[in-house]
Amino acid sequence: MLQFGSLIRNLNARSGALLALRCFHVSATGPVTQFLKTSSLGKTRQIAYQKIDGIRSPGIIYIPGFMSHKAATKANMLHMFCQEYGFPYVRYDPSGLGETEGVKQTETTLTVWLEDAAQVLSNLTDGPQLVVASSMGGWISSILAKRYPEKFSSLLMLAPAINFGRKYMEVLLSQLPPGLVKKFEADEVVKLFVPEYGEFPLRKSMFEDMKKHELSMEAGSxxxxxxxxxxxxxxxxxxxxxxxxQVLRALQTNDVQLLYIKHGGHQLSDSASLEIICDTILKMTAPTHKKD
Incomplete structure (x- = not known):
């Protein structure tokens, strides 16, 4: 099990020049789940979220990846990090996942997840944010940055999975037995088990919905x-x-840097990767960080 306290202490020992921490209070109680009611897209939903206040800026919002939620490792780590360093922070459960109510997991789509993120960003954050986007969250954040440029102070993408739907569906169909392929093609629910992520239901309509949100990956697009x-x-x-x-080239901003972690997998949830993520956030929010 990861020890977030040890990770934060390691950061503190190395980043004293960036920020004196003694002025911040870390709550001993657990985070409280609240609900944001929305009827966007004609679907009434209660989006579960957890929010903490802070005296620093910008605030931080976490947009999770495919089938992920507010209780995942990186979301939990960022909660403790933001408490320790005094940043406002919001994390949430996309529709069909966690404690969010109103849409079944078998009925959710990227369109709904995109709208969930838009509602949270618009209604639960104050001013420009540092958006931390994991995997599919990188796709969602790229779309939101066009809609709400005033809400983006900066963007941290973790293993961005932009336009992953077509390729994922091709791989899925190549590995499913014929009986399940038939069910999938009929838009019936197919349950997939992946050791790293557990079991989750998939439908063809979910991947068809992704196609309308695909982004051009041409340079500067x-x-x-x-x-x-x-x-x-x-x-x-x-x-x-x-x-x-490809993502680096496709982003219009010139203020973009790409860091590879040799030992890192997709989730970037090991202690060494988490420490790099936190260190990157500290550098991005330091007073000396220059913006275009």
Whole structure:
């Protein structure tokens, strides 16, 4: 089990020049789940979220990856990090996941997840944010940055999985037995078990929905204007690490850097990767960080 306290103490020991921590209070109680009611897209939902206040800026919002939620390792780590360093922080459960109510997991789509993120960003954050986006969250954040440029102070992408739907569906169909392929093609639910992630239901309509949100990956085609950092593990088996080079080229901002972690996998949830993520956030939010 990861010891977040030890990770934070290691950061403190190395980053004293960036910030004196003694003025911040870390709550001994656990985070409280609240609910944001929305009827966008004609679907009434209660989006479960957890939010902490802080005296620093910008605030930080975490946009999770495919089938992930607010209780995942990186989301939990960022909660403790933001408490320790005084940043406002918001994390949430996308529709069909965690404690969010109103849409079944078998009925959710990227369109709904995109709208969930838009509602949380618009209604639960104050001012520009440092958006931390994991995997599919990198795709969602790239779309939101065009819609709400004023809400993006900076962007940290973790193993971004932009336009992953077509390739994922091709791999899935190549590995399913004929009986399950028939069910999938009929848009029936197919349950997939992956050791790293557990079991989750998939439908063809979910992947068809993704197609309408695909982004051009031509140079300068993704309208992200804020300072952006990308972190990707070389041992990523889900999203090839070289795809982040395409993302780097496609972003319109010139203030973008790509960091590869040789030992890192897709989740970047090991202690060494988490420490790199936190260190990157400290550098991005330091007063000396120059923005375009």
């Amino acid at each position: 993704i309208p992200v204007q804020c300072p952006t950092r990308i972190i990707h593990g070389v041992k990523d088996k889900d999203v090839p690490y070289k795809e982040s080079l």
